[in-house]
Amino acid sequence: MIQIAILGLGTVGTGVARVVAENARQIERKLGEPLQVKSILVRHFKDGPYRQLMTDDFRRIEEDESIRVVVETIGGVDAAYEYTRRALEAGKHVVTANKQLVAERGFELLALAKKKNVSYLFEASVGGGIPILHPLTQCMAANRIDEVYGILNGTSNYILTRMVRTGAFFTDALREAQAKGYAEADPTADVEGVDAGRKICILADLAFGHQVEPERVPMEGIRKLSLRDVRIAQRAGYRIKLLGRAVRLPGGGRTAYVAPHLISEENPVASVEDVFNAVVVRGNATGEVMFYGRGAGELPTASACVADVMECLQSSARREEIGWSSETDGFEDPAELKTRYYFRIEGSLTDAAMAFGQVEVLSEDGETAFLTDSISGTDALRQSSFLNVLACMRVLA
Amino acid sequence: MIQIAILGLGTVGTGVARVVAENARQIERKLGEPLQVKSILVRHFKDGPYRQLMTDDFRRIEEDESIRVVVETIGGVDAAYEYTRRALEAGKHVVTANKQLVAERGFELLALAKKKNVSYLFEASVGGGIPILHPLTQCMAANRIDEVYGILNGTSNYILTRMVRTGAFFTDALREAQAKGYAEADPTADVEGVDAGRKICILADLAFGHQVEPERVPMEGIRKLSLRDVRIAQRAGYRIKLLGRAVRLPGGGRTAYVAPHLISEENPVASVEDVFNAVVVRGNATGEVMFYGRGAGELPTASACVADVMECLQSSARREEIGWSSETDGFEDPAELKTRYYFRIEGSLTDAAMAFGQVEVLSEDGETAFLTDSISGTDALRQSSFLNVLACMRVLA
Structure with a gap:
């Protein structure tokens, strides 16, 4: 006993x-x-x-x-x-x-x-009940982990799913989530990306073997997300999802952040709906594997x-793989990370092209929505500084 | 060292x-x-x-x-x-x-x-590199596992994907898979369901804790699959996938088999394409979780x-959860398992209705394709015995 x-x-x-x-x-x-x-x-x-x-x-x-x-x-x-x-x-x-x-x-x-x-x-x-940390640390122990990303918060994913499916506004979708018991009376940690942020810190700690300090991880939620961007993205073959993401940078550093992303509908993560969670781990030997299921619940x-x-x-308590170094050096601001960017601006295609050179236009009707080439967050901010930016999100490659 | x-x-x-x-x-x-x-x-x-x-x-x-x-x-x-x-x-x-x-x-x-x-x-x-057995036996150790199913063979999934996407016939899709190195010169084990069958035996052994004898597991592959069924299924919102499946039966017994199934396109497994594998494990506490990635490769x-x-x-070598009893009692023929069935018959809706009562018609043009209510394999066989059956597959609920 x-x-x-x-x-x-x-x-x-x-x-x-x-x-x-x-x-x-x-x-x-x-x-x-x-x-x-x-x-x-x-x-x-x-x-x-x-x-x-x-x-x-x-x-x-x-x-x-x-x-x-x-x-x-x-x-x-x-x-x-x-x-x-x-x-x-x-x-x-x-x-x-x-x-x-x-x-x-x-x-x-x-x-x-x-x-x-x-x-x-x-x-x-x-x-929650989806096995992730053990598979990451043990079953993939022979890999160098290069990236972990995923839908880590069921509440915000439920809200996004309602916005896409029924065209509901954020505040209405949030009320619905609260009525169904998927969101707390105070939904801050969920919709502001804090809950997903804590989880991506833990994933980054284990994936890269170094302590990630939560206060250095930028966390952006879905509260400011506009139904307009949801629709433009969808027509162009993308879904908008709140992702936590931890990446090994080319120079050997590491970064992590939480933000809404455009994801191609061909990525299995784009089809993850309602309160479901999904985590993708990319190892240098295994490639991408995904873990999917209900991320919460009693x-x-x-x-x-x-x-x-x-x-x-x-098990032996001395397993080295469950643990990480207290060394926090090597953590870099995600602004260093290059991706394509989605912008919606008050302005014309000419304005967009003057700022970013050639862009991929998604919609143009007074406002212009477009995708840039792969650029760093720093460049995205600098090059867009003269534009009237209504929305800006990273695109998951 | x-x-x-x-x-x-x-x-x-x-x-x-x-x-x-x-x-x-x-x-x-x-x-x-x-x-x-x-x-x-x-x-x-x-x-x-x-x-x-x-x-x-x-x-x-x-x-x-x-x-x-x-x-x-x-x-x-x-x-x-x-x-x-x-x-x-x-x-x-x-x-x-x-x-x-x-x-x-x-x-x-x-x-x-x-x-x-x-x-x-x-x-x-x-x-292959997707963590499945450890998560099943260890991370889900506090569950009673009720079902495991999945796409366990990348070669046959690649062939099915080509049939759906390009309308290729089975033999052409197989030749393409061989040219790409996804299928062996002798593709028997892959396309006849034997490879998937061995894997579902291992999953069933671990999930239910009893030895499953491979020779008692019916294994049906995709060689007889017709492009016509692929198209009818797709128009009705289903995909056809070769699944290995192991199920705990209501009476306490267990069964396992490999066969092509119709799967609703809303099930994430339906979107698993090319050489990717996916395994779904259903536990009584965790619900369904899915593991997804490349199922093979060096x-x-x-x-x-x-x-x-x-x-x-x-780890301690004496971990009880990796192992199973030699007791093979309780394994039942999957004919006992109830599911909806897909039939394509040479005959009319009246013929279908005479055999199965009310059915859901998917197509009717000389031949009739339809879905039955949930029935056992035994009943499916018995009730269809007077029909001229051109195709018969289970539907995954």
């Missing part, structure tokens, strides 16, 4: 308790022994099926030597950080879906885990946490 | 040597020490960069205690089985891309590996082998 504790009993915490109970047979067959939730840390006691397991005193978990794994589902940084640190110090494995904590302090917690010879795992922090996210619990119990 | 041996120096074997050399830095960073190919078993010595490493005597590898991992890339069963068994007996880990050997004798070799406390890993046997397949080499060296 292996005993674990859950910190927090929100959506993910409840899901973990449910998955452990409902899939007990599968889990026992693979683990060789039964898995049991012994304690659940809550702030306020509530009636319900888990009443007997609740405690509001973390020390009872910390000091219980029979508890081998702690699943942290509190979220945020403050208490989650404190309890994670103490659990690791007490020699317990810790598993989490907390992307903010991993993006901001993952390096430090991983180093502590290695020192204590336990694991700190967080597969559920990116892509049971998918919880089942990824439980799989990590099982992984902790079966 | 960790030393390995490669058995065979064909496409995959050469790729393994190249990946070890070209990605040496990445591999060393993750492994904590350098990885080196010490010996390569060949039948005939050839000049080239690996001449110094070649041997034609397996005993030199078997008896060399400095060799910790053997990568078997010989293919087939006879010699590959013999050398794998002896390497495991000698206490070496074995890694392979050999789907035939794993499908036919994987159970026995895994049991031997466990007994000797070493690993037998074969991520590259399904999907470097992708080789990099999956090298990742398995690294995995062997870092």
